Structure formats: structure tokens, C-alpha cells
Amino acid sequence: MKKIVVFLLILVFLSPFAYFIVASVAVNYRFPLLWPEGWTMDNWQQIFRTNNGLFDSVFTSLLISVVTAAVSTSAGFVISKTLAYHTKRSLFNILAYLPYSFSPVIYAYCLYFFFNKSQLSGHIVGVLLAQFILTFPFSIILFLNHWNTELKAVEELTYTLGGSVTQAWRRVIIPMSKSILLLCFFQTFLISWFEYGLTSVIGLGKVHTLTIKVYQYIGESNLGFAALASCLLVFPPLILLWFNRHFMLANNNQYA
């Protein structure tokens, strides 16, 4: 029984990764061949060719995701503290869930007018702001559950022991919140890293993130490059998963 389950899990979950690697180095992978006729590293070598744009899109994706994750994590952490200890905490929680549960692409169409008017559409800054608007409610939801009476009591204790507000944050609150801060950072990084719909609408297809590239290659029926871009998209999170799988599950929504 155990062996069958493990075999099925390997088949279902590792085969996509294996396929993307094979397809990215395949030569003449024509229908109905089950296996390619040859192998080449040409696609992989092209990552670094400037005219290809793939290297740039890795960099763009990385930049957008890191900035989005850093800003939404830090802003969410600080702001959620006030919301969590407020008498209207449950109302704020619902208000954060409203945009979070909205389909990102439909949200993007709602926001498009404002981004267009402020000349942010088609620009990396616009995509950054739009992704922040998407990830910020998520970080608020995550942190609202973190602020509890015990943490408040510890903070108050620090004050009665003579600690200033800065000392309380630096020596107590942040160290005690390290794991949820990391969790939030990686989760918001992933939401941003995986984002396609909102990025394509607000970025007008001009901001070439990796997901945009994958879709572009699929549209061009360029299997080799589509597979290569897919590898670049999934391997960083896969490596992160290997180091700490708990960063990957926080009741998250892949479709956000």
C-alpha cells in the first residue's frame, strides 16, 4: 500500500517537473514520438543572450516579487498591529478578505482606469503597486491572527521593565514574530512570482515577467522555451520548499 501511494505521488507530482526539463532540452520532439530524437542545451544557453529577453524577465520577476513581498510584509506587520488590537478587529478582517477573495484579473480590470489615468499602466511601477494592492490584504489577514493577548502582554511587560517602543519592537516583537514574518515574506513573494492575470492587464504585456514569458512562448507554440521558462518559474520555489516546506502553506490562494 505504502509503495503504491508513494509511486502515485511521484507520478502525479514529479512528472511535470521531469517533463519540463526533458522538453527544454529536447530536439525534434515531434508527434507521436514518446521520446525526443536528440538533446541540446541550446535553450538553456540562450538564457544569457540579451536579445532573448528571458534573463531580463527573470530579473524583472525577481525584482517585482522581492519588492512586493518586502513592502507588503513590513507594511502588513506594522499596520495589522493597530487593527488587531482595535475594537473593530473583526470588521477589518472581513474588509481584508474582500479584495483577497476577488479574482486578480477582474480586480485588474476594475483598477485599470485609475492606473491608466495616472500613467502607471504598462510600467513596472504600476505592476508593483497593483501587486502590492493584491498582496497587502493577504499579509493583513495573516498577521491579524498573529497579534494575540499574550504578545500584547509581553510587549507591555517590556515597557514596565523600562523598554522604549523601539526597544520593544527590536528586542521582543520582531524576534518573537520572526517565523511569521518569514512565512509572510515567502507567501507574498510566491503570490507575486506566480501572478499572471493582473500583471498582464496592468502591465499591458509590456512588463515581461516570467509568467508573461511562459504564456507568450505557449502562444507561439515554442515548446522548448515555454518549458525552459516554466523551469525557471518553478525551481526557485521548489528549492525553497526543500529547505522549509512550512513557508509554503498558510491557507494560501494560488489564484490570488
Add this chain to the structure above:
Amino acid sequence: MNKNAIPIGLFLMFSVLPLAAGLLYALCYSLGWVGTLNTGFTLTYWSATLRDGDLWSSLGLSAFIALCSTALSVGLGLVLVLGCKDVLQRRIPNYLLYTPLAMPPIIFSFWVFQLMGSSGLLARWLIKTGWVRSIDTFPALINDRAHIGVMVALVLSTFPVFTLLFLNYYQSENIVGYSQLAHTLGATKRQTQTSIILPLLLRKAKPTILLYAIFLFGVFEVPLLLGRQSPRMISMLIHANFNKFNLMDLPRAYVITVIYAVIILSIVWMLFRKK
């Protein structure tokens, strides 16, 4: 000034205001108040859209796909947890369950496209083994009428999440303890599963299940690659209306957006207000 004003103001500005402003603009556009086609207040676009069969078939299809995919994912997760909990808690199988979390929806769609498409891996293998004679006799599994490809991609991406969630709840809700108690009270293994374990897991997971159904209702990347032109899921219908060359379709796109928003926001509001 109240020291809470700035954080609350920032929260409202970046969390609530964009959505509220976007929806207000959509509503105004759909009523002819704003936009390039602005002719003053009119209900023409609303009445035309509400009479349109496309809207209702899209809403129906989206609800059907969201409910079926969620039900299948939850069912599969429960079967796995009830049937082989111990195996799934071991290092390698547990790691494998996490791997789909490293795949965005667009990659799932691409994988299902390559797997189940008419020239995909499955078709190649079936032709090689002689089960299927030619590409023409291979059944349409993507861009198909029943949206099988879409549902396969959605189930593949969500059932591991539910499996992991149920595994976590198994520990956090002390389900082993409750099961042992039920056994000492005379319950059989089957009775324990149906009367204790399942209700406990489902009760705890209910908000997450509903939230996932809401997410899947508005999913975009998967039907973009694997769905059909007609009928199409609601996000695809909105996307198509926003991208038509005819500007007359824009108010209609905004009408559908407002309808989608009313449905989703009311469900979320009711779900969490009750909680």
C-alpha cells in the same frame, strides 16, 4: 490626531479603497455615467446583459466547475488522509504533497495541456501502445465541452492543499484522541470515520473549503489555456469583453464585473460575519 488613524487610514487606502473605487467606477460605467461612451444615466447595458444567455451560462459554468473541483479535491484529500495518513506523514511523500504549491496555475495549465492535449503525452502513449489508432480518434480532453481539462488542472493543484490541511487538523484537533474515545464507547472503524473524523475535519475546514470554491469561481489562467470559447468561465467572459475591438462591449464588461463582485463579496461578507 488619534494614533490609530494613520495605520487604519493606510489599511483602508490600500486594501479597501482600490476595490471600492474600482467597483464604483465599474458601476458608473455600466450605468452610462462615465467612460468614452458616456450618454448619461441608462439601464440599457444592464437590461441587455441580463437578458444575454452568455452571462448566465458563464455564471452557471463557473459555479459548476468551482463546486465540482472543490468537491473532488476535498473528497480526494479525505480519502488520502483516512486511507493512508501514516504514509503521508513520512518525509518523502509529505514533501511530494507540497510540490504542487511550487507550481503556479499557468504552469498547471501548461502541464495538463501537454499531458492531455490531442498531441500530448497521453495521446502519444496511447498511440504507441495501440489503444488509439490516430490523433483523430483521441477524445478531446482539453478545450472540451465538459471542461475536463480545466477541472483536472484545478483538482491537481488544490487536492494536495486539502490533504495537507486535513493532515494538520488531524493533529491540531486531537482527532486520534476523539477516535480512541469513540472506540471505547463501542464505535466501529467505519462509524468512527463517518461520525467523528469526517465531521470534525469538515467542520474545521469549512471556511477554507468555501474560500477555495470562491477562488476557483474566478480562476483565470486555467480556462485561458484549457477552456472553451463558449460557454466560458466568468473571468474569461469579462476578459473577452474588455478586449473586444468594439467599444460598445465595455459597458457590458463592467456590468458583468459588478455582478461578479456582488456575488463574491456577498458570499465572503456572510461567511466571515457569521464566523
Add this chain to the structure above:
Amino acid sequence: MFLAIHHLCKSFDNNVILDNIQLTLNQGQTLSILGKSGCGKTTFLKTIAGLLRQDQGTIILEHNDISTQPPQQREAVYIYQQPLLFPHLSVYENIAFGLHLRKISPSVIREKTMAMLDDLELVAHAQKMPEVLSGGQRQRVSFGRALIIAPKLLLLDEPFGALDTETRTSMQVFFKKMAKQHQITAIFVTHDLKEAVLMGDNLALMERGQIHVYDHLEAFIQDSRTGMNQEIKFWKTLFRND
């Protein structure tokens, strides 16, 4: 008077929690306040600590009006029922925490912390993390963390409430010893009658936001609201029946 509280009032949404409290306390003395849950004990202590702001009244500590000072400047440490040890710091670091906040030289910190660990009989546990300590050990660390900064006032909110009977008894003995050794001025709040009598040099009763301080033990016993008389009667009856 070392501590003098005048006309202290506090309400939440029109609910009066502290109702014109008057209180004085001499240096080096412990005032035990007996009170049921919901009588306003925690609000009272938190207001003295500066964690809550009173609506009216003044708090004078060592001739200084601290009523409007932030908690950092009051030198009044509030100790909770839960030890609230910082989970990311070892026993040693927890105790030295207040000294680090004051940016004292490392050698002095080390000297004072080691001396405190010795007093607490926790030298062997100095490098351990809080999660491996027993309930009593954690509460001792919590006391050490407060005492090391030599606060003017200790505010104890049912500090032994979460401990089992045996540990609670040993902690009561430990507190008496430390109070004497460090000349602690403290307000000790509890709902346990025996503990109130054991811990306090002075006794008081808190009821519906008001505090009544007794001049001597006999007055405390005679007041039917404390329940002391019924307790004595119960044990006497039991003894007679035996």
C-alpha cells in the same frame, strides 16, 4: 508614604471599573488585595503600571507624581499570572533583559545576572530555553527578571495562579524570602484567601471597583465580605467532627 493613590477612577464604556480608590503603602511592605474575578484587580494594577490611563486621580510613588508618566519611566514592574518569558531568549538572557535595555556595561550585567541566578537557584539552568523549564522555574525567572532592575514597586497579578498546589506553596515561601532580601514594595493581588493572608504585610479587599484596606488582621477576619470567618468556622467544625 512610599506609595499614595488618591481618588483613582477608571471606566470603560460607562462601566465603572475603579471607583475612587484611595491607598497608601510603606516602603518594603507588601499589600495583599483579595478580590474575585472581574472586581477590577487587573485594571487597578495596569493603571499603576502606566499600561492604562486613569480617568481621574493621582499616583504618587516615592514623592513623585507618576500619574502621567509612561510605563517605561515609572519603575513599577507588572508581573502576570503567566511568566511570559521571552521564548527567543535563554534563562540568562531573560533575567539580564532589563539591564540590557538600560545599556549597562557587559561586565556589570554579567555580575548582577549571575548573582540573581544564584539567588533564584537557577545557575544550572542559565543557558536553557524557557520551554524546557518547569512552571515554578519559569515563574522564578520572571521574578528575577523583574527584581534585577531593582524596581520601586512590584505589581503582582495572581502570579501563582497557574501553578499546582505544591509549586504554589514553594513559590510563596520563595517570594517571602526574596521580598525580605530585596526590600520589595509590592501589591499582591489574589483571589485565594490563604495566599492573601500569607503574602501580605497589609491586607485589603477589592470589590466592585473599590478597595477597603484593613488596619489589622482581626478586622480582615471579622469582615464577612472576606469569607475568612466562614473558612475558620469550616475548619473548626471539621476538626470537632473528627
